[in-house]
Amino acid sequence: MNKSEIQQKIDSIINEILSRDPGLNFNEMSIADKMNIIISESSQALEFVTTVEDEFDIELDDDDIDLDFFIDIxxxxxxxxVNITNKSQ
Incomplete structure (x- = not known):
């Protein structure tokens, strides 16, 4: 899986989570703005991480899930x- 495919899946996951808020117009937001909304709610951040793990069939180490993970795409x-590559070896 290449980085572009990873980003497309991430975008899809983010949009799915944010689409549950009917008052939020997220279509014109940057990925950074979307992630700021997600990390502002701990339940959304947890859902994001578990959905990413499920979607990519990986288990992220706690050290991988820091603030940089959420704010820098x-x-x-x-x-x-790295996790996907390590899983396939």
Whole structure:
């Protein structure tokens, strides 16, 4: 799986979580703004992590899930890519 495919899945997960708030117009938001909304609610952050783990069939180490994971999409993609690569070996 390449980084572009990982980002597409992440975008899909984020949009699915945010779509549950009918008053939120997230379509014009940047990925960083979307992630800020998700991490502002601990239940959404937990749902995001568990959905990512399920979607990619991986288990993230606690050390992988820090603030950088949530606020920097490139960090997130890189950490997911490492976990996906390690799983397939």
């Amino acid at each position: 490139n960090t997130m993609i890189e950490r997911l890519n």
